[in-house]
Amino acid sequence: MALFDARLRAPIDPGVSRRGFLGSSVMASTAAFAANMRVLDALQTPTLAAELKRQHKSVILLWLAGGASQLETWDPKPGRLTGGPFRAISTDIPSVQISELLPKMAQRMKTTAIIRSLNTRNGDHGGGTVLMETGRAKEAAVDYPDLGALIARELGRADSQVPDYVSLYSETEGRHKGGPGFLGARYAPMFLTESMIPPNIRRLDSISETDHQDRAAFQKLLARRFIDKHSNPSVASHGMAYERVRGLMSSESLFDINQEPQSARDFYGPTQFQEQCLVARRLVEAGVPFVKVARAWWDSHGQNFETHRELCADLDQGMSALLDDLGQRGLLENTLVLTFGEFGRTPQINASLGRDHFANAWSASLSGCGIKGGAVYGKTDADGQTVVEGEVKAGDLFATIFSAVGIDPTKEYHVGARPIPIVDFGCQPIKDILA
Amino acid sequence: MSADPTKFKVARTIRLKSIGLCIARLPQTERLFVGGSDFKVYEINLTAENPEPIEFQGEGHQSYVTGAAMVGQQLVTSGYDGRLIWWDVEQRVPCRNVIAHERWIRKVVASPDGRRIATVADDMLCKVWNADTGDLLLTLVDHKPMTPHHFPSMLYAVAFSTDGLFLATGDRVGHVVIWEVASGKKLSEVEAPVMYTWDPKQRRHSIGGIRSVAFSRDGRRVAAGGIGTIGNIDHLDGPSRVEIFDLQVGQRVQEISDTTYKGLVEQIAFPVSESWGIFGGGDNGGFISFYDTETGKPLHQSKMPMHVHAFVLNDAEDTLYAAGHNQLAVAEFKAEANEEQKLDPAAATTGN
Numbered sequence: 111m112a113l114f115d116a117r118l119r120a121p122i123d124p125g126v127s128r129r130g131f132l133g134s135s136v137m138a139s140t141a142a143f144a145a146n147m148r149v150l151d152a153l154q155t156p157t158l159a160a161e162l163k164r165q166h167k168s169v170i171l172l173w174l175a176g177g178a179s180q181l182e183t184w185d186p187k188p189g190r191l192t193g194g195p196f197r198a199i200s201t202d203i204p205s206v207q208i209s210e211l212l213p214k215m216a217q218r219m220k221t222t223a224i225i226r227s228l229n230t231r232n233g234d235h236g237g238g239t240v241l242m243e244t245g246r247a248k249e250a251a252v253d254y255p256d257l258g259a260l261i262a263r264e265l266g267r268a269d270s271q272v273p274d275y276v277s278l279y280s281e282t283e284g285r286h287k288g289g290p291g292f293l294g295a296r297y298a299p300m301f302l303t304e305s306m307i308p309p310n311i312r313r314l315d316s317i318s319e320t321d322h323q324d325r326a327a328f329q330k331l332l333a334r335r336f337i338d339k340h341s342n343p344s345v346a347s348h349g350m351a352y353e354r355v356r357g358l359m360s361s362e363s364l365f366d367i368n369q370e371p372q373s374a375r376d377f378y379g380p381t382q383f384q385e386q387c388l389v390a391r392r393l394v395e396a397g398v399p400f401v402k403v404a405r406a407w408w409d410s411h412g413q414n415f416e417t418h419r420e421l422c423a424d425l426d427q428g429m430s431a432l433l434d435d436l437g438q439r440g441l442l443e444n445t446l447v448l449t450f451g452e453f454g455r456t457p458q459i460n461a462s463l464g465r466d467h468f469a470n471a472w473s474a475s476l477s478g479c480g481i482k483g484g485a486v487y488g489k490t491d492a493d494g495q496t497v498v499e500g501e502v503k504a505g506d507l508f509a510t511i512f513s514a515v516g517i518d519p520t521k522e523y524h525v526g527a528r529p530i531p532i533v534d535f536g537c538q539p540i541k542d543i544l545a
Numbered sequence: 546m547s548a549d550p551t552k553f554k555v556a557r558t559i560r561l562k563s564i565g566l567c568i569a570r571l572p573q574t575e576r577l578f579v580g581g582s583d584f585k586v587y588e589i590n591l592t593a594e595n596p597e598p599i600e601f602q603g604e605g606h607q608s609y610v611t612g613a614a615m616v617g618q619q620l621v622t623s624g625y626d627g628r629l630i631w632w633d634v635e636q637r638v639p640c641r642n643v644i645a646h647e648r649w650i651r652k653v654v655a656s657p658d659g660r661r662i663a664t665v666a667d668d669m670l671c672k673v674w675n676a677d678t679g680d681l682l683l684t685l686v687d688h689k690p691m692t693p694h695h696f697p698s699m700l701y702a703v704a705f706s707t708d709g710l711f712l713a714t715g716d717r718v719g720h721v722v723i724w725e726v727a728s729g730k731k732l733s734e735v736e737a738p739v740m741y742t743w744d745p746k747q748r749r750h751s752i753g754g755i756r757s758v759a760f761s762r763d764g765r766r767v768a769a770g771g772i773g774t775i776g777n778i779d780h781l782d783g784p785s786r787v788e789i790f791d792l793q794v795g796q797r798v799q800e801i802s803d804t805t806y807k808g809l810v811e812q813i814a815f816p817v818s819e820s821w822g823i824f825g826g827g828d829n830g831g832f833i834s835f836y837d838t839e840t841g842k843p844l845h846q847s848k849m850p851m852h853v854h855a856f857v858l859n860d861a862e863d864t865l866y867a868a869g870h871n872q873l874a875v876a877e878f879k880a881e882a883n884e885e886q887k888l889d890p891a892a893a894t895t896g897n
Contacts, residue, residue: 176748176779189584191562191563191582191583195582195608195609195625195649196608197607197608280749281746281747281748281749282746282747283747283748379695380695381694381695381696382749383749406747406748406749407747407748407749407750407779409748409779410779411779411780412752412778412779412780412781412782412828412829413752413781416699416752416754417750417752419696419697419699420696420697420750420751421750423696423697424696459564459582460829461827461828461829461830461831461851461852461869461870462780462808462828462852463564464780
C-alpha cells in the first residue's frame, strides 16, 4: 500500500499501532508493517511490560470551549484589581488555593494537579482550538491528528467493540469536530451533537433481531471462507470493520443514562454537561479510551463573573461527581481527567465587566491516572499577566498527558518518509506533576 | 422647573483607580462617596480645589463594594463579601461592620426617612435593617435560588417607595416582588422574563436579569430595568430595557426597549419634581436616557464617557453624578433661567 502523498497528507495505515502489533490481529498485518518506512515506528516499540501498563487506560477531556478564566478557576488573584470579586479558598492540599467558584473541586485536589503557566500565544478561537486540540500549530503540509485520535490509536484495542473516541459537543457555538488527521478515519471521533445517543446505530425495524443475527452469522461465514483463501491485511481490516459496526450497534445502551439508577443521576446533577459526565464514566468503564465532553461557551466578553458563576457551578458539580464516581469504581487510577480549552481570559476587566481572550498565562488541570495529586506547576505574576515560572507550551501539556497514561512522548509516526513526533519538537513532559 | 433633559452635558470627569460600582451623596453638599472594584470606598468633594478621591481607612470590605446609601450623616456600604459597613464620613473610618448575607450583596438602599435600610443578595434574600442600630428587622423570602435551568440565580435590585412603606425587589429571571415594609408581607408580584436571556443551543448559559427597580412618585407604578433579549450572549449586545408596571392592576403599562444605547439599565430614578424618568447603564460604553414615563418616548439621550454602574442626583435634581468604569462623571441638565430668575438668582435654586 502506497504511503506517499505529494502533500504528505495521506493517512497511514492504522493497523500498525503498538497495541495492534501485540494483539491478535497483528499476524495478518506484519508483512505489510515491515514493508514500509513505518518500521521505524516498530523499532521504538516499548517492552511488553510497558505495553501492559497502558492497558485499559482512558482519558476524559472536559473541553472548556470559548476559554474559561483561569482567575475564576485554578489561578485566583484575590485582592488584586485584576482578580475580580471572587475569593480564593483553601483546598484539601494546605498549600493550594483555588477560586471559591469550585468548592467541590477544592476538596478533591488530592487527585488533581494544576498547571498555572500555559503560554500558548494564540488568542484566536480557531487557531487556539487547533493548537490545543493537536498540541501544535497548524501546518499546511501535515494534517495533524487531535488528542482524541492520538489516544485512540495508542490506547484503543484493535478487537474492541466500543468506539475508541467519543466526542460530545451539544452547544453549537465554537463547535469543532477535530479529527484523526494523518492517522486516518479509523480514529475519527464518534461526534455527538444533537443527542447523547448516537444516531443511526439502531437495527431497522423492518429487520427482526433473529434476521439481524442470522445475517451477521452468514457474513462471518462468508468472510471466514474468503480469508482462508485470500489472507491479507485488507481483508482482515474489512472483517474488523464489520465487528466494530456490530459492536457499536450493541453499545447504544452505553450512552443511555436511563440505564443508571436515579441516585447515580442525582449524584451527577441535572444539567446537560453533568449528564454527559455520567455518559463519559459509562463509556470509559466499558473500555472507550478517549471521551471528550465539550462544555461551551465560556467566552465571557461581557458579564464574566455572572457567566463563571453559572458555568463554574456546572463544572464543579459535574467534574467532582465524575472524579468521585471513577474513584469509587476503581477507575480513577486508570483514567486521566483533563480540563482546558483553547485559551484563558484576560486579567484586565473590560467595561462590560467581562474578560477577553488571553493565551499568555493560563491554566489547565489534570486528575487521576499518572498524576501527582495536589501538585501545582508554574506561576504567574501577582496580577496574572505573565508567566514568571515554568512556562508550558501546548506540546509540553500533550507530552505530560501521554506520559501520564503510559504513552512514550518521544514516539514518532511517519507520514511518507517524514518522521512526525507524537508531540511537537522540543516539548517535554512536566515531571513535577507526574506520579 | 430647574431641569431640562435637553440641556444634558457632561461637565467634568474624574479618574477613579478602579471600577466605580456605587455612589452616594451627602445631602445639601457635593460630597460624593464611591465604592468600587478595588474593595475600597472613596470620598470625592467636588467643592475642593482639587477633587481627588480620598480613600477611607480602617477595616473595610474584602470584595467589590456594590452598594452605598446615606443614613443621616453616616454612609452605609455593602459588598460582595456579604458585609454591611457603616462609616463615619468625617473621620472616613468604619463604625459598624455587620455580616449581613451569606453571598454577594448586590445593593443597599435607605428608606426616605433614613430609619431603615434594605439589602438584596445572591442568597436570594432581601433584608431590612435598623439604620441606627444595625439590627436585622425583616428577612423577605420569595426569590428562587436556582434559575429554571439549574444554575444559581441572583437578586440584583431593590428600592423603597417614596413614602417608605413599600419595597420592590427584582432578580435574574425577571421576577419582581412588592413588599410591605412594616409587616414584611409580600403584596404582589410581576414578571419581566424578557430581561433574562437563556441561550439553550449556542452557548447554554444565561445573561441579563433585572438590574434596577424604582417606584413612581405616587407609588402606583414600579419600573424594572435591565437588558432585552440578546442574540450573542458573549456581549451585552441587547437593547436597554425598562418595563413599567401598574401595581393596582398588576400589569405592564410601558415597555421601553432601546437600541440607540444598548446594554444594561443599571439604575432608574424618578425625580420628585419632574414627569420623566432617568435611566443609566451601558454595555462597553455608557448612557443616560431621559424618558417620558407616561408615553414611553425618549426626551433626551446621551452617551456617557464610561459604562454607568450607578448615579445620584443633586438636591435640585438638575445635576447627575455617575460612577462607572474607572471614572466619575458630573453631568448637568439645568433649565435656562427665565427672566424672573435672571433678576433674582436665588429663585433658580428653589425648585425643590
